[in-house]
Amino acid sequence: MPATVGPGTVVALLKERAQTVATAESLTAGLLAATIADVPGASTVLRGGLIVYATDLKATLAGVPRELLDRCGPVHPDTARALAVGARERCDADWGVSLTGVAGPTVQDGVPVGTVYCGLACRAYDVAVRFEFDGDRSAVRAAAVAGALAELARAVRELSPEPGR
Known part of the structure; x- marks a missing residue:
């Protein structure tokens, strides 16, 4: 787990760099x-967010290709990346952040409880953690939010110009 x-x-960080963020959230449902x-x-800095709890909404609201969802499922690193890109594009933000995973209480499509993917996307970069x-x-939902905040802060620090540049 990244530092809190x-x-x-x-x-x-986003204000200093005059950047914005949007979210696409599944298991955290807007948290x-x-x-x-x-x-x-x-x-x-906050442009908005997409609550894509249902799998079909990942396609219709966030623009995740249905073929990707059919092939990989809703809890997968490629899906997380596509969700982040979709949030960024649909909300016209500098950064997109997504969360998809299994909060429990039971395994979902073979994915264990507690598995979470955080997607991050800017114009030149997208990744899933x-x-x-x-x-x-x-607890899983709260930890997912904390993890996403830490990953976004890291990415903004590492990939964005310093303030004033």
Whole structure:
């Protein structure tokens, strides 16, 4: 698990770089976007989000190719990357962040409870990070949000120009 990064840090990093973010969320059902929105001033960086809890909405709302969903399923690194790209494009943001996984209580399509993929996308980059979390549904969802915030902060720091450049 990456180091803990609060939503205020993510908002500040994006503000410094005059960048925006959008989310596409499955297992967290909007919790990541809501966590970012809790920060005063988040409206300058948070463009919006897509809640794509149902698999068909991953295609219709986020633009994930149906062929990809049929081949790989909703909980897969390629799906997470496509969701992040879809959030970025559909919400016209600099960054797209996605979360898809299994919060439990049971295995889904052979994927163990606690398996989460976080997708990150900017115009020149997209990646998926795999997490394995323990706990009940609430714990897995909260850990997924914390992991996504940490990964977004890392990506913004590493791939974005320093403020003022």
